[in-house]
Amino acid sequence: MSKPISKAKLLWGFGLFLVGWAVVGGMIMIKTANDFTARSYARVEIQQISTAFTKLTAAGSAIPDAENSSLFRALAGSNSSQTAFFISRHTNVMGEVLDYWGTPYRIEKSGATNFTVSSAGKNKSFGDDDDVLLDSAAK
Numbered sequence: 001m002s003k004p005i006s007k008a009k010l011l012w013g014f015g016l017f018l019v020g021w022a023v024v025g026g027m028i029m030i031k032t033a034n035d036f037t038a039r040s041y042a043r044v045e046i047q048q049i050s051t052a053f054t055k056l057t058a059a060g061s062a063i064p065d066a067e068n069s070s071l072f073r074a075l076a077g078s079n080s081s082q083t084a085f086f087i088s089r090h091t092n093v094m095g096e097v098l099d100y101w102g103t104p105y106r107i108e109k110s111g112a113t114n115f116t117v118s119s120a121g122k123n124k125s126f127g128d129d130d131d132v133l134l135d136s137a138a139k
Helices: 007-058 068-075
Strands: 106-109 115-119 132-135
Touching: 007 068, 007 115, 007 132, 068 106
Parallel strands: none
Antiparallel strands: 106 115, 115 132
8 A cells, every 4th residue: 555645745746847848938038038129129120220321311321222231331321412321230241231130121112202120030931820010112
């Protein structure tokens, strides 16, 4: 015949079980919060890039028909007014501004003053639900 488990051991085991679940729940909450923070950071930076393009055009400079690195150089002061509208410390060797996950933001010009700025998101792949984007024409 087996010995019955004491009330103290039963309570201790239950307490350990609760602590385990609290740790797992905390880890899930931290991961979710980090994903939210990263997406929020990308949204803010995209808005800043968008505002910089708006200021660039308001200053009389056209948005160049060029690749991302030239567009970011224009925002950093390589434009007709020689004014810096956006400078980032997070760039690659080509001068493209990198998102939170280390992928260059994509800028697609549509018309003389409209553009879309997008981040590939956590999965670093453009064209899916993970992307964070702003279309200036939709403002």
